[in-house]
Amino acid sequence: MCTRLFWLLSATMLISSCKLMDKKDTKDNSARFSGIPDRKWWKEAVVYQVYPRSFKDGNGDGVGDLKGITSKLDYIKSLGVDVVWLNPIFSSPNADNGYDISDYRGIMKEFGTIQDFDELLKGMHERGIKLVLDLVANHSSDEHEWFKQSRSSRTNPYRDYYHWWPAEKGKPPFRPGSFEVDGSGWRFDSLTNAYYLHYFSYKQPDLNWENPKVRKEIFDMMKFWFDKGVDGFRMDVIPFISKDTTFPVITQKDIDEKYNGDWSQYLASGPHLHDYLKEMNSEVLSKYDVMTVAEGAGVTAATAHNFVDADRNELNMLYHFEGVSLGYLPGQFKHMDPKGYDLVQFKEIYSKWDSVFEYKGWGTIYLGNHDQPRMLTRWGNDAPEFREASSKLLTTFLLSMRATPYYYFGDELGMNNIKFDKIEDYRDIESINMYKTIQNSGGDLQYFLEGQKIGARDNGRTPFQWDSSANAGFTTGTPWIKVNPNYKTINVAAEESDPNSTLNYFRKMVKLRKANPVLIYGKYELLDKNNPHVYAYTRVLGKEKWLVILNFSKETFEYKIPATVNDGQYELMINNITQVPEIKDNKVKLSPYQAFIIAIK
Ligand code: GLC
Ligand code: CA
Numbered sequence: 001m002c003t004r005l006f007w008l009l010s011a012t013m014l015i016s017s018c019k020l021m022d023k024k025d026t027k028d029n030s031a032r033f034s035g036i037p038d039r040k041w042w043k044e045a046v047v048y049q050v051y052p053r054s055f056k057d058g059n060g061d062g063v064g065d066l067k068g069i070t071s072k073l074d075y076i077k078s079l080g081v082d083v084v085w086l087n088p089i090f091s092s093p094n095a096d097n098g099y100d101i102s103d104y105r106g107i108m109k110e111f112g113t114i115q116d117f118d119e120l121l122k123g124m125h126e127r128g129i130k131l132v133l134d135l136v137a138n139h140s141s142d143e144h145e146w147f148k149q150s151r152s153s154r155t156n157p158y159r160d161y162y163h164w165w166p167a168e169k170g171k172p173p174f175r176p177g178s179f180e181v182d183g184s185g186w187r188f189d190s191l192t193n194a195y196y197l198h199y200f201s202y203k204q205p206d207l208n209w210e211n212p213k214v215r216k217e218i219f220d221m222m223k224f225w226f227d228k229g230v231d232g233f234r235m236d237v238i239p240f241i242s243k244d245t246t247f248p249v250i251t252q253k254d255i256d257e258k259y260n261g262d263w264s265q266y267l268a269s270g271p272h273l274h275d276y277l278k279e280m281n282s283e284v285l286s287k288y289d290v291m292t293v294a295e296g297a298g299v300t301a302a303t304a305h306n307f308v309d310a311d312r313n314e315l316n317m318l319y320h321f322e323g324v325s326l327g328y329l330p331g332q333f334k335h336m337d338p339k340g341y342d343l344v345q346f347k348e349i350y351s352k353w354d355s356v357f358e359y360k361g362w363g364t365i366y367l368g369n370h371d372q373p374r375m376l377t378r379w380g381n382d383a384p385e386f387r388e389a390s391s392k393l394l395t396t397f398l399l400s401m402r403a404t405p406y407y408y409f410g411d412e413l414g415m416n417n418i419k420f421d422k423i424e425d426y427r428d429i430e431s432i433n434m435y436k437t438i439q440n441s442g443g444d445l446q447y448f449l450e451g452q453k454i455g456a457r458d459n460g461r462t463p464f465q466w467d468s469s470a471n472a473g474f475t476t477g478t479p480w481i482k483v484n485p486n487y488k489t490i491n492v493a494a495e496e497s498d499p500n501s502t503l504n505y506f507r508k509m510v511k512l513r514k515a516n517p518v519l520i521y522g523k524y525e526l527l528d529k530n531n532p533h534v535y536a537y538t539r540v541l542g543k544e545k546w547l548v549i550l551n552f553s554k555e556t557f558e559y560k561i562p563a564t565v566n567d568g569q570y571e572l573m574i575n576n577i578t579q580v581p582e583i584k585d586n587k588v589k590l591s592p593y594q595a596f597i598i599a600i601k
Helices: 012-026 066-071 073-079 114-126 145-152 212-228 252-259 263-267 273-283 343-356 375-379 384-398 429-440 445-455 492-496 502-515 517-521
Strands: 047-050 083-086 103-107 130-135 164-166 186-189 194-197 232-235 291-295 317-319 404-408 523-527 534-541 544-551 557-560 570-575 587-590 595-600
Touching (some): 047 073, 066 073, 066 114, 073 114, 073 502, 103 114, 103 212, 114 130, 130 291, 212 273, 252 263, 343 523, 343 534, 375 384, 375 445, 384 502, 384 595, 429 445, 492 502, 502 517, 502 570, 517 544, 544 587
Parallel strands (some): 047 083, 083 130, 130 232
Antiparallel strands (some): 186 194, 534 544, 544 595, 570 595
16 A cells, blocks of 8 residues: 555655565455444545635635535545535524524525535545535524524414513523623524524524424425435434423522533433433434434533444444543633643543443544544644644544544645634634623633633634645635734645655554554553553454554653563554654553554564
């Protein structure tokens, strides 16, 4: 496989590890997977998430679009990924960048037309790439025709497509509205003298899933996209769909006592949630070879199996929030603990989630997405001297765990947080409205803005960096959000020609995972769990035993390997820096953010 790779001519370290990979690759790959039970394409896939607004602008209006993505399919193909997950591309007034859908079968005007979509899907399938869309069905836009009808009168046939609370009953019991300045999930609508429910902004009214007509509408819409050939759905806040429509009073004390202080756990425990997912499965999902992944908001290790176990006949995978929530100060809005996060806890969380799915179900792993800051800034170190090594280390981690990796576009380039100084630079409803909330309560706005430099979602939404031309080659117009000024050096064009770039490292790591079932299905075991700097683990499948060593610190030190590796009795499979790890007497010198994987003989 390395014959096609120009980096062969580069550092000896790379040459030697490529040779090693060649050896493995010459064996028939399917034979290497034989005997593995419950194989599924979505377990073996690497998913690449594309935020369409920021990937590539095809018509110069400053907003990424479908034609732009189609024009870059060869790039996506070159990464070696199997599946692309696109954030919502449907008609939307964009209160929350497409997570407020006004027509589930139409394409957002700024993104193009249904013909552009058909072309994109065709281009992907021609290249052997699958396409997963975003199902945003907990809520619609308030500009959806259903809601317009629903709000028009209390007797309108669409009235019970949404949740209404008549004002003559008094104020409805509190429910959270995530993106609202006053934090309330109910909005008063004078037209019919009633409140409607919205767990996010008032522009995102919650659909009433207790109404069978609503479920049928959603299921028909899913079939529409599956019949077009779409390969799956990522399901936005799907655990929230079912509600106790008596809307009992829930106090903060209830949440603290029963749900560990976490409202989302309450929202994810609606009475008919799993009935509806089963119905969705039997009505729609079971009829297609597609993958599903729930945004596991409010899902805990104790409830996860209910969503994904094969014998439940519901969904395939979910992603949890425990990992990405680590390190923020409690009770504050996404403000990092100045000490950073604790690696020992990080290891505990990811090891726990591995064990959750060890015998049943299947996990996912991610460190960044459109709701998260850039993984390099949040989990690595974006100082220039550590950017490359720590970015490659995180890539090594994501692609060597037993779980389907969801890799966020731009992370392969080592893109980092833009760290805006002013609220005016932000576009995200979450940051803007939280700013207003803090302003209204007389809070410390400067402190908030400092925190947002690490935690804000817009950090992960800046335009993809293609080259060093104006606006990083993303658009010929004015980008909808600022481009990170580091695009002059951090971009695809520069990294293509550098054999040691983070981009080429990502490609190499994807290949390594795809070619070696031990990285996909092998048993995971955490070693040296209390070490505050090193994350070490083995992956074992049959006779193969691979050891992953990740130095999450900026220190150089000698490390005692917590497994038996006899001198010379190992093969180096990948290494993220030029210094080749030499293991002698079970010890190895680790450089800052060094990551390597060996196969133990
Ligand atoms: C999910 C999406 C997020 C969106 C929210 C409301 O968390 O990932 O981007 O703002 O749901 O739809
Ligand atoms: Ca455009």
